[in-house]
Amino acid sequence: MSGTKVKYQDFDIRVAKSDDIGAVSDLDATITGIAKPDYWAGMFERYGTRDKRYFLIAEDTRNAVIGFIIGEVRAWEFGSPPSGWIFALGVDPANRLNKVGSSMFAAICDRLAADGVDQVRTMLARADELNMTFFRSQGMMGGPFIQLEMPLGSKRTQP
Amino acid sequence: MRLQKATQCALFAVLELARDPETQISAADIADTFGISVNHLAKVLRDLARARLVESMRGAGGGYRFIGNPKRVTLYHVVCLFEDIDSHDSAFPETGKDADIGRALNRVSKEIEDITVSTLKSITLTTLLKNLDRA
Numbered sequence: 353m354s355g356t357k358v359k360y361q362d363f364d365i366r367v368a369k370s371d372d373i374g375a376v377s378d379l380d381a382t383i384t385g386i387a388k389p390d391y392w393a394g395m396f397e398r399y400g401t402r403d404k405r406y407f408l409i410a411e412d413t414r415n416a417v418i419g420f421i422i423g424e425v426r427a428w429e430f431g432s433p434p435s436g437w438i439f440a441l442g443v444d445p446a447n448r449l450n451k452v453g454s455s456m457f458a459a460i461c462d463r464l465a466a467d468g469v470d471q472v473r474t475m476l477a478r479a480d481e482l483n484m485t486f487f488r489s490q491g492m493m494g495g496p497f498i499q500l501e502m503p504l505g506s507k508r509t510q511p
Numbered sequence: 512m513r514l515q516k517a518t519q520c521a522l523f524a525v526l527e528l529a530r531d532p533e534t535q536i537s538a539a540d541i542a543d544t545f546g547i548s549v550n551h552l553a554k555v556l557r558d559l560a561r562a563r564l565v566e567s568m569r570g571a572g573g574g575y576r577f578i579g580n581p582k583r584v585t586l587y588h589v590v591c592l593f594e595d596i597d598s599h600d601s602a603f604p605e606t607g608k609d610a611d612i613g614r615a616l617n618r619v620s621k622e623i624e625d626i627t628v629s630t631l632k633s634i635t636l637t638t639l640l641k642n643l644d645r646a
Contacts, residue, residue, distance in 0.1 A: 479629070489637070489641070
């Protein structure tokens with residue numbers, strides 16, 4: 353996994369280390385209002401330590417974590433050729449509109465492209481206007497896949 | 512959802528003006544660019560001015576200019592000025608909604624509508640203008 357640190361004016365972007373996970377968990381709790389340290393420890397285990405999986409963080413000049421982004425290359429889900437997937441993104445609210453999100457997005461796209469994929473995808477709640485607007489601003493559009501769901505248990509269609 | 516003519520005119524005008532907020536463009540020039548009626552566009556521009564998205568500049572070289580924040584104004588903001596989009600404008604007839612088939616069809620209609628609304632809400636004028644070369 354590439355450990356290159358990219359310097360921006362007020363922050364750096366680098367691969368997450370295990371020491372960062374407490375700060376990532378705290379930042380996520382600030383954004384979502386739900387603390388889930390075990391989840392983040394598991395995410396680091398799965399995505400911070402393996403090839404073609406990327407767990408990047410942005411840190412400011414005081415070495416405080418101000419953003420994170422996670423993604424990987426996935427292949428052949430319902431016929432989809434290998435493509436990049438981004439499934440977590442968070443930016444410290446005090447650092448929004450400071451190009452932290454855009455820079456992390458560019459950094460992870462560079463890594464995914466270096467892995468040989470030419471598409472990047474994500475999935476969001478329709479009501480998540482903040483992230484939806486962000487990913488749109490990066491050039492992402494609706495793709496050829498659609499997310500479907502149903503409740504389990506109570507009322508399933510009979511075969 | 513099929514946009515009304517006024518909505519299409521509004522989107523054309525707002526985007527053309529937001530492209531360069533410093534520049535004033537006449538209604539005639541905008542109408543000419545998009546091949547739309549200047550009379551129809553003039554009415555739409557009055558509505559956009561009332562919504563504080565554009566302002567009319569008088570005098571020689573006058574015209575309209577964009578005065579909103581293109582990073583904040585989304586396609587939804589513009590469309591909502593001309594379409595009753597939140598009233599669940601069903602793609603299916605309202606009759607039959609008390610029957611199970613009618614309710615099921617309305618769920619499909621609601622899904623389509625929800626996707627439309629979230630798409631329009633997520634695209635700012637800046638985003639659309641930034642991605643013109645992908646069209």
